[in-house]
Amino acid sequence: MPNSTHSLFQLVLTNLVVLFLIVSAQQPQDTPIARFQRYLRINTAHPRPDYSSAISFLESQALSINLQVKTLEFSPGKPVLLLTWPGSNPSLPSLLFNSHLDSVPAESSKWTHPPFFAVRSPDGKIFARGAQDDKCIGVQYLEAIRNLKEKNFAPVRTVHVSYVPDEEIGGVNGILKFVASEEFRKLNVGFAMDEGQASPGDEFRVFYADRSPWNLIIKAKGMPGHGSRMYDNSAMENLMKSVEIISRFRESQFDVVKAGEAPNSEVVSVNPVYVKAGIPSPSGFVMNMQPSEAEAGFNIRLPPVADPELVRRRIAEEWAPARRNMTYQIIELGPLRDYMGRPLTTPTNDSNPWWPIFKQAITAVGGKLAKPEILASTTDARYIRQLGIPVLGFSPMKNTPILLHEHNEFLEDTVYLEGIEVYESIIRSLSSFEESSSY
Numbered sequence: 001m002p003n004s005t006h007s008l009f010q011l012v013l014t015n016l017v018v019l020f021l022i023v024s025a026q027q028p029q030d031t032p033i034a035r036f037q038r039y040l041r042i043n044t045a046h047p048r049p050d051y052s053s054a055i056s057f058l059e060s061q062a063l064s065i066n067l068q069v070k071t072l073e074f075s076p077g078k079p080v081l082l083l084t085w086p087g088s089n090p091s092l093p094s095l096l097f098n099s100h101l102d103s104v105p106a107e108s109s110k111w112t113h114p115p116f117f118a119v120r121s122p123d124g125k126i127f128a129r130g131a132q133d134d135k136c137i138g139v140q141y142l143e144a145i146r147n148l149k150e151k152n153f154a155p156v157r158t159v160h161v162s163y164v165p166d167e168e169i170g171g172v173n174g175i176l177k178f179v180a181s182e183e184f185r186k187l188n189v190g191f192a193m194d195e196g197q198a199s200p201g202d203e204f205r206v207f208y209a210d211r212s213p214w215n216l217i218i219k220a221k222g223m224p225g226h227g228s229r230m231y232d233n234s235a236m237e238n239l240m241k242s243v244e245i246i247s248r249f250r251e252s253q254f255d256v257v258k259a260g261e262a263p264n265s266e267v268v269s270v271n272p273v274y275v276k277a278g279i280p281s282p283s284g285f286v287m288n289m290q291p292s293e294a295e296a297g298f299n300i301r302l303p304p305v306a307d308p309e310l311v312r313r314r315i316a317e318e319w320a321p322a323r324r325n326m327t328y329q330i331i332e333l334g335p336l337r338d339y340m341g342r343p344l345t346t347p348t349n350d351s352n353p354w355w356p357i358f359k360q361a362i363t364a365v366g367g368k369l370a371k372p373e374i375l376a377s378t379t380d381a382r383y384i385r386q387l388g389i390p391v392l393g394f395s396p397m398k399n400t401p402i403l404l405h406e407h408n409e410f411l412e413d414t415v416y417l418e419g420i421e422v423y424e425s426i427i428r429s430l431s432s433f434e435e436s437s438s439y
């Protein structure tokens with residue numbers, strides 16, 4: 001063969017081998033890990049989450065294990081998938097296992113593996129946006145049910161699994177509309193589980209409450225004036241006074257955390273997020289004029305034990321008082337109290353009949369639970385707790401760094417598989433619990 005033909009032949013052959021490798025990589029075996037990777041490869045990141053592909057994948061998984069499937073749509077293009085495994089005693093309150101379909105965006109260029117390839121490294125790490133938050137639990141619920149069905153387990157209580165859109169953007173068109181619906185009321189949910197967070201240590205973490213976010217905007221108005229004049233009560237002066245006072249409050253809360261007296265999630269956190277002031281000019285800002293308006297924005301997180309009225313009063317009297325020509329706006333993102341006016345917490349003692357059953361289900365598979373915590377951030381669980389339904393936040397990921405919303409989010413294959421066993425135990429125990437709960 002002449003040399004050029006030879007190399008052409010080699011090139012074609014190499015390409016065929018590469019093509020074969022690509023094709024075989026795209027048709028992975030139907031294993032629990034492969035199914036997890038398939039879900040991770042569906043890009044449901046904001047701002048354009050592909051909800052329909054996610055729903056069809058989950059639907060086909062659910063049908064393959066004979067679950068009842070219902071797609072609800074409370075807002076156009078924002079489907080809620082509801083799966084049901086009927087119990088032998090449907091008159092008992094049911095169980096709900098919730099997760100969200102969406103995830104936060106990923107900056108591909110900052111990742112070592114593309115965020116929607118779900119690459120599994122040689123040491124077993126599966127890299128993908130959503131690997132921890134929270135596509136793991138979404139498929140683990142299904143795998144646990146698959147295994148229980150294979151073992152011919154039959155639940156007494158009905159088990160529901162829900163997949164909701166838009167958690168990462170506040171849940172207003174997701175869980176909020178779902179829990180307000182007639183369909184949800186008819187589920188007669190007695191106890192629910194939702195996402196938690198990874199645990200760097202050897203114990204599983206469990207969350208009994210979230211903190212509630214408030215956005216605060218404070219505005220100052222005052223006389224404008226020449227940059228050379230000194231006078232009292234300019235807008236900038238008044239805003240800066242407020243910033244100082246708010247900073248002092250922030251430090252007082254942070255000192256408690258630094259001293260180890262309370263975790264971050266149990267104090268009121270206030271973080272400055274923007275300052276808007278000055279009179280723009282083509283080269284930046286007008287420097288010889290004191291502006292007549294200035295504003296600043298803060299993100300506040302209230303633990304369930306905080307008294308929102310006290311915080312409101314503090315804002316009105318100290319942070320943005322009318323006597324300093326200031327006004328304010330509080331944007332509350334979600335509820336602070338349940339329908340009975342109680343803080344949105346789920347008891348983690350024997351006053352909650354579900355608690356000992358949950359705890360026992362963890363120890364039954366050799367797991368250890370850390371001291372129950374308040375989640376520093378927010379999940380959809382608060383909207384379910386608002387109905388008076390007990391909810392625990394739980395994602396079975398121990399010995400795992402907390403990587404939600406970070407670059408290179410990953411979950412180890414062994415941790416993922418162990419989580420399936422943990423949910424098998426949880427679903428088995430909770431769905432066998434026959435006592436009618438009055439909680």
Ligand SMILES: *[C@@H]1O[C@H](CO)[C@@H](O)[C@H](O)[C@H]1NC(C)=O
Nearest residue numbers: 221222223233234323324325
């Ligand atoms: C409030 O603003 C007005 C004008 O905008 C000014 O005359 C007055 O001195 C200000 N008062 C205080 C207490 O800042």
Ligand SMILES: *[C@@H]1O[C@H](CO)[C@@H](O)[C@H](O)[C@H]1NC(C)=O
Nearest residue numbers: 345346347348349350351352
């Ligand atoms: C259980 O915990 C709650 C707080 O969540 C508390 O109010 C209640 O007294 C506790 N009950 C028992 C029996 O310890």
Ligand SMILES: [Zn+2]
Nearest residue numbers: 100133134195
């Ligand atoms: Zn999440």
